[in-house]
Amino acid sequence: MTAPTTDRDNSSRDADATTPDATPTDDDGAPVGRRERRRRAKQLRNERRGHVQAWRRQGPSASLFGHDPAADEPDDDTDAGVGPGEDDYLTDRGQWEDLKGPTPRGLRRSRWLDWLGWYEVQDRDATLTSTRQVVPTNPALIRSQPPFSGSPVGIDEQTGMYVGSDQFVLYDLDIVESINVVIVGDVGVAKSSFVKNH
């Protein structure tokens, strides 16, 4: 409807806007009365204050696993405008949808606390090395050499693992090109027994 706006109409809407769900707006977008503007400004101010208090309550070490600051607020406090709503916690932490934007509060680090090792058990003053020299710390390099095959023929002194090396299996796997085997050992260390048993 395009009824003309009068002061009497605004006053009647102010009376209807006492309920929290009411949204008093003019049909033609005209500014509302002064009382209504004050009420909206106060409501907006209280909401912002609630956000700030929720941020401060998390402290400098805001935790992803900490308590929900919105959870300990009773529902009736939201009427006073000092407490955040139910969705304010996630809104406060941010979903980090905009990767180019600022880091969400829960993922920010204080440089001083980071230096103290508060966020993680970090390796301060660790020995610096290069990507070429750090390869030995890669656990994926550890594997049995050659792969275990056949019957166990011994135990690795360093690892305690069984060692098995069957030349026919290795030849079948195209790991070796010949099935010839050389056995080297001192006198009396059971070389011939080893050959007869394997």
Place this chain on the structure above:
Amino acid sequence: MPDWGRDVLWHHATGLIAPHGWPADRVSSRWLLPAVAQVFDAESPSVIRTITSSWRLLNRRESQQVMAHQMLNTLSQVARDHGKVTTGEDQEQADAGDQVLYDLRHQSTGVLPSVRVTCSAPSHPGLLQARDLVDSAMSDLNVDGFTWCDGRQADAMIVSLPLGPGLVR
């Protein structure tokens, strides 16, 4: 084997190689073999061992600055021990530092390595036994300082397990 049909209380312990505990001399490419592949001949065979190795990459400029600082300390130590009979570890570190600086100038970047070990056992005595075995394995690695994160085990385990890195407190 633990009885998987009922709830078992597991005990965990995490430790890391201290900054001062890395081997001073050069190591081979299979340096981690005793820690990773050594069979735990403990009486409680259900001990789970997790080895986590993480690399924190630095940019080349920053890593060159840090490495130059380390070299300054090492060479100062070498100059201070001039004329004394030493084990030669300082000189070895100086040579390794020269090699790292050479790498940083040629297509490499700086890395702050860290190696963590987490032991999990269904009993407290089993966990203590596993800790002793890890300590003995670290001595095989020529690691002088392996520190258990006692007092901050929860944080240390989160960082050590695969899903943990990247999370913050």
